[in-house]
Amino acid sequence: MKTDFKFSNLLGTVYTRGNLLFSPNGNSLLSPVGNRVTVFDLVNNKSYTLPFAHRRNIARLALNPQGNLLLTVDEDGRAILTNLPRRIALFHFSFRTAVTSLVFSPSGRHFAAAIGRQIEVWHTPSTPGSSEDGDLEFAPFVRHRIYTGHFDEVQSIEWSSDSRFFLTASKDLSARIWSLNPEEGFIPTSLSGHRQPVLAAWFSKDQETIYTISKDGALFHWGYVPKPQRAEEDMEIEEEMQWRIIDKHYFMQDNAYVTCAAYHASSNLLVAGFSNGIFGLYELPDFSQLQTLSISQNEIDFVSINQSGEWLAFGASKLGQLLVWEWQSESYILKQQSHFDSINSIAYSPDGQRIITTADDGKIKVWDVTSGFCIVTFTEHTSGVTACEFAKRGNVLFTASLDGSVRAWDLIRYRNFRTFTAPTRLSFSSLAVDPSGEVVCAGSLDSFDIHVWSVQTGQLLDQLSAHEGPVASLAFSATGGMLASGSWDRTVRLWSVFGRTQTSEPLQLQADVLSVAFRPDSKQIAVSTLDGQLSFWSVSDAVQQGGVDGRRDASGGRKISDRRTAANVAGTKSFATITYSADGSCVLAGGNSKYICLYEVQAGVLIKKFTVSVNLSLDGTQEFLNSKLLTEAGPRGLIDEQGEESDLENRIDRSLPGASRGDASTRKTRPEVRVSAAAFSPTGRAFCASSTEGLLIYSLDNVIQFDPFDLDVTVTPDSTRAEMEKGSHLKALVMAFRLNDNSLVRQVFEHVPAADIPLVVKDMPTVYLDRFLRFVAVQVDETPHLEFNLLWTEAVLRKHGRYLKDNIGQFAPEMRAVMRAVGKIGKELGKLSEETLYLVEYLLNQPAKGKTSGVHRDENGNLLEEGEDGDGMEMEGEVEEGEGEWIGFD
Structure with a gap:
C-alpha cells in the first residue's frame, strides 16, 4: 500500500474570521x-485550499492588482507571501504585532498595513521579470515609511485611484488623509465629527468626495470646499480650501449597529452589514436604498464587492456562513455554511465522489469531493447526529441521532424515506448497516441492547441483549450476516x-x-480500547x-490548563x-490529539503520523507551555476579556472602579484539537478525517489534475492509430496525450520499436515531459516490460536531463515517481538474480543422469574413464584431465 499521502483540501469550513477578497x-x-486560505472558483464551481x-x-488577506502575490497575516502579525497561481509560499515575515488592515495600492508598488x-x-516584493534586472531582490520586505497621528487603533485603509494618497479610519472617531x-502644498488632514468609531472611509471615483461611515450608522459626505469665513473675501486662494461635511445620512436599523461596509467607486454603490444579520445596498450620493435583505441570524463580519460591482460577498463567523449575492438578479452565486458544532462522524459514498458529515448541530451535510462544495443539507434531526453509514449498494444513507431516531435518506431525490424508532426513548450513538441494505442496527449509551430494524418495513425485528454496558461501536462484515459490537463492559x-x-x-x-x-x-476485526491499545482478532476462531500499543503515538499536545506534560496526560492516550x-493491510486511527496514525497490521508498526493542525489558536497543539503565561487567576488564555460582544471595549468588564483587565475569575473555553472520525476512500487513493478545523482530505494525487488541451477535429483515436501504423510514432504519441486516453497512450507507447526510442524522445515537446514521466512510472507497476521501460527512462534522462535539472521544482513529483519505479526494478532484478544463482548452484551439485559430456567421479570419488559413467555405460564426449566435475562451468 502507498503511504505518501499529502494534504489536498479542506472541506466543512468555508469562513472563520478575517476579510474576504475577490480576485482581480x-x-x-x-x-x-482558520489558519489556511480556501479559494472558491465561482465560475467553474470548484474550490481548493492552499497548502501552507x-x-x-488568519486575520487579514491582501492580493496585489496583478493577482499573483497573496499576503496573509495571522493574529500575531506573522505574514506569509505566496505565489497564488503556483500555490507556493515564497517568504515568511513578522510584523511583530496584530495587523488590523492590509491593502495593496492600485499601482501594485506598495502595500499599507x-x-x-x-x-x-x-514596497511590494518584486516578482521575476518585474524589476529591471529581472531578478528577485535580496530583501523581499522593505519598509517605505511609518505614519503616525491617530490616537487609537486604525480599522481600515483605502488608497486613492492614483496611489498617491490613502485614507485611514480609526477608533479615535476620526479619519485621516495621508500622502x-x-x-507640495499638501498637509495631512483629519476628518472629525463622528460620535462613534469610524469603520471605513473611501474616495469617490474622481477623488473629489470622501465618504466615512461609523459604527452607529452615520454616513458623512465630505467635499473639498472653501472655508466659510473667507468665502466672500477670496474664493480663489487654494490654501483656504478644506474638507468639510456636505451631507449626513443615517441607517435606521433600530438597535442594530454597523459591523462592516464596502464601497464600489465606479458604480457609487455602498453595502453596509449590520449586527442583526441584515445588509443594505445604497446608491450614493443620493443615499437611495436599492435592496435590504436578511442573510443571517447573527452579525455580518465582513463584506466585499468584486471589480465589476455585480457580486457581493458576505462572511458571518458565528455560524460559519459564506454568501455571494448577485444584487441585480437577486440570486445567490454561492451559499455555503459550515457545521457550527463539532463533527461526529463521516462516511464516503460507495463511488468515492461524496462525503457525508454529521455534527452536534443536528445537520447532515453532503460534500462533493471534486468541487469541494456542500451540495445538500438535511435538518430533519432535532438533536446531535452521532453516526452515519452508507448502504453498500444504491444511494441510501443511514444516520443515528440523540433524538432517538435512525433515519434512511434517498440521495437521488434527497429526502428522508424511512424513520426507525425504539419502543422506549433512547439516544442512539452507534450505527451499522447490512451490506445488502436490508437490516440496520443501532446501539445506545442509555440501553445495553442492540436494536435491529427491517429497512423495507421499518419494523423492529429484534433486540440483541448480552452486553452489560453501553454499546459504543457497531460494524457489519463486508460479506454480511456477521455483526461486531463493542461495549464499555x-x-x-x-x-x-x-x-x-x-x-x-x-x-x-x-x-x-x-x-x-x-x-x-471480513476475516479480521480491529478493536480500539480506552487504554490506548489496538488489538486484531480472527473472526473464525x-x-x-x-496488537499495537498506541499510547505513546496517541498522546498529542498539551492543553493550556494541563498540569502535566503531554506525555503524561491520560485523557488523550x-x-x-x-x-x-x-x-x-493498514489501519488508520485518530483520537483526542493532533495526530492521525497509520499502522501496518501484520507487523504491528507505525508507518506514518499525520499532524492534523499546527494552529496555536486551538488547544492541544503545543508540546510545551510557556510558564510566564500562567497568572494568579489561571492561564492567561482562559481569562475572559472578550465575552459575547464583538468589540473589545464592549467586552471588558469595567464595573469596578479602577478595573482595567476585567473580572479575573471569569472563565472562557477554547476549541480543542481532536479527530472524531476518519475514513478511507473506496479507491484507497485518499482518506478524510474530521477535526476541529473541518474535514481534512489527504490524497496520493498531489498534482493538479490534467485537462485535455490543444485539441482539434483531426485528433481522434482512429487518426492516432493511423499515424501509429504509418510509423509516425512521435506524432501518434502526442495525439494520444492530447486525448488523455491512457489505454491509447499505452498502445502507441508499446508500438514504438526499441531502436527508435532515442529518436522519438529527442524531438518530444517539453510540455509533455511531466505526463510522460508519470506514465512510464505507472507502466513499471502495470506491465512486465522491464527493459523496455528502462530504455524509455534512460532516453528521457539522456536527452532532457539538463532541462529537468533546471526545472527540478516543476518535475519533482515526476522524478520521485521515476526513482521509485527504477528502484523497484532494481530490487526485483536483484531478487531474481539471487534466486537464479541458488538454482544454478543447486543444479551444479546434482549428480548427472543420462548421456552427457564432461568429467565425472564415481560414488567413492574416483575419476571415471572416458566414455563410462557410474554404471559402466558409454558416454559421449572427451575427457580433459585436471578439470572440475563439470567442464565449462567456473
Missing part, C-alpha cells in the same frame, strides 16, 4: 478558514444476525471498547492475532476511531 478578474473568492498553514488563525495606531507602508510621498461480541440463535461468545479485553472495524475481507485501508 472577479471570478474567484479567497476566504480565510499559519501558526494561528495598519499596526495599532500606526500605518506602515512597504504616500511628500506632496470491556467485551466485543460477534452476532450472526440472520442465524436462528442470537447468542454470542464475548472477546474479552482489558479496557472499555471505543471503536470496532471489520477488515474488508476468536483468537487475537496481534486512546484512539476514538479506527478504520481499515481498502486493501486491509
Whole structure:
C-alpha cells in the first residue's frame, strides 16, 4: 500500500474570521478558514485550499492588482507571501504585532498595513521579470515609511485611484488623509465629527468626495470646499480650501449597529452589514436604498464587492456562513455554511465522489469531493447526529441521532424515506448497516441492547441483549450476516444476525471498547480500547492475532490548563476511531490529539503520523507551555476579556472602579484539537478525517489534475492509430496525450520499436515531459516490460536531463515517481538474480543422469574413464584431465 499521502483540501469550513477578497478578474473568492486560505472558483464551481498553514488563525488577506502575490497575516502579525497561481509560499515575515488592515495600492508598488495606531507602508516584493534586472531582490520586505497621528487603533485603509494618497479610519472617531510621498502644498488632514468609531472611509471615483461611515450608522459626505469665513473675501486662494461635511445620512436599523461596509467607486454603490444579520445596498450620493435583505441570524463580519460591482460577498463567523449575492438578479452565486458544532462522524459514498458529515448541530451535510462544495443539507434531526453509514449498494444513507431516531435518506431525490424508532426513548450513538441494505442496527449509551430494524418495513425485528454496558461501536462484515459490537463492559461480541440463535461468545479485553472495524475481507476485526491499545482478532476462531500499543503515538499536545506534560496526560492516550485501508493491510486511527496514525497490521508498526493542525489558536497543539503565561487567576488564555460582544471595549468588564483587565475569575473555553472520525476512500487513493478545523482530505494525487488541451477535429483515436501504423510514432504519441486516453497512450507507447526510442524522445515537446514521466512510472507497476521501460527512462534522462535539472521544482513529483519505479526494478532484478544463482548452484551439485559430456567421479570419488559413467555405460564426449566435475562451468 502507498503511504505518501499529502494534504489536498479542506472541506466543512468555508469562513472563520478575517476579510474576504475577490480576485482581480472577479471570478474567484479567497476566504480565510482558520489558519489556511480556501479559494472558491465561482465560475467553474470548484474550490481548493492552499497548502501552507499559519501558526494561528488568519486575520487579514491582501492580493496585489496583478493577482499573483497573496499576503496573509495571522493574529500575531506573522505574514506569509505566496505565489497564488503556483500555490507556493515564497517568504515568511513578522510584523511583530496584530495587523488590523492590509491593502495593496492600485499601482501594485506598495502595500499599507495598519499596526495599532500606526500605518506602515512597504514596497511590494518584486516578482521575476518585474524589476529591471529581472531578478528577485535580496530583501523581499522593505519598509517605505511609518505614519503616525491617530490616537487609537486604525480599522481600515483605502488608497486613492492614483496611489498617491490613502485614507485611514480609526477608533479615535476620526479619519485621516495621508500622502504616500511628500506632496507640495499638501498637509495631512483629519476628518472629525463622528460620535462613534469610524469603520471605513473611501474616495469617490474622481477623488473629489470622501465618504466615512461609523459604527452607529452615520454616513458623512465630505467635499473639498472653501472655508466659510473667507468665502466672500477670496474664493480663489487654494490654501483656504478644506474638507468639510456636505451631507449626513443615517441607517435606521433600530438597535442594530454597523459591523462592516464596502464601497464600489465606479458604480457609487455602498453595502453596509449590520449586527442583526441584515445588509443594505445604497446608491450614493443620493443615499437611495436599492435592496435590504436578511442573510443571517447573527452579525455580518465582513463584506466585499468584486471589480465589476455585480457580486457581493458576505462572511458571518458565528455560524460559519459564506454568501455571494448577485444584487441585480437577486440570486445567490454561492451559499455555503459550515457545521457550527463539532463533527461526529463521516462516511464516503460507495463511488468515492461524496462525503457525508454529521455534527452536534443536528445537520447532515453532503460534500462533493471534486468541487469541494456542500451540495445538500438535511435538518430533519432535532438533536446531535452521532453516526452515519452508507448502504453498500444504491444511494441510501443511514444516520443515528440523540433524538432517538435512525433515519434512511434517498440521495437521488434527497429526502428522508424511512424513520426507525425504539419502543422506549433512547439516544442512539452507534450505527451499522447490512451490506445488502436490508437490516440496520443501532446501539445506545442509555440501553445495553442492540436494536435491529427491517429497512423495507421499518419494523423492529429484534433486540440483541448480552452486553452489560453501553454499546459504543457497531460494524457489519463486508460479506454480511456477521455483526461486531463493542461495549464499555470491556467485551466485543460477534452476532450472526440472520442465524436462528442470537447468542454470542464475548472477546474479552482489558479496557472499555471505543471503536470496532471489520477488515474488508471480513476475516479480521480491529478493536480500539480506552487504554490506548489496538488489538486484531480472527473472526473464525476468536483468537487475537496481534496488537499495537498506541499510547505513546496517541498522546498529542498539551492543553493550556494541563498540569502535566503531554506525555503524561491520560485523557488523550486512546484512539476514538479506527478504520481499515481498502486493501486491509493498514489501519488508520485518530483520537483526542493532533495526530492521525497509520499502522501496518501484520507487523504491528507505525508507518506514518499525520499532524492534523499546527494552529496555536486551538488547544492541544503545543508540546510545551510557556510558564510566564500562567497568572494568579489561571492561564492567561482562559481569562475572559472578550465575552459575547464583538468589540473589545464592549467586552471588558469595567464595573469596578479602577478595573482595567476585567473580572479575573471569569472563565472562557477554547476549541480543542481532536479527530472524531476518519475514513478511507473506496479507491484507497485518499482518506478524510474530521477535526476541529473541518474535514481534512489527504490524497496520493498531489498534482493538479490534467485537462485535455490543444485539441482539434483531426485528433481522434482512429487518426492516432493511423499515424501509429504509418510509423509516425512521435506524432501518434502526442495525439494520444492530447486525448488523455491512457489505454491509447499505452498502445502507441508499446508500438514504438526499441531502436527508435532515442529518436522519438529527442524531438518530444517539453510540455509533455511531466505526463510522460508519470506514465512510464505507472507502466513499471502495470506491465512486465522491464527493459523496455528502462530504455524509455534512460532516453528521457539522456536527452532532457539538463532541462529537468533546471526545472527540478516543476518535475519533482515526476522524478520521485521515476526513482521509485527504477528502484523497484532494481530490487526485483536483484531478487531474481539471487534466486537464479541458488538454482544454478543447486543444479551444479546434482549428480548427472543420462548421456552427457564432461568429467565425472564415481560414488567413492574416483575419476571415471572416458566414455563410462557410474554404471559402466558409454558416454559421449572427451575427457580433459585436471578439470572440475563439470567442464565449462567456473
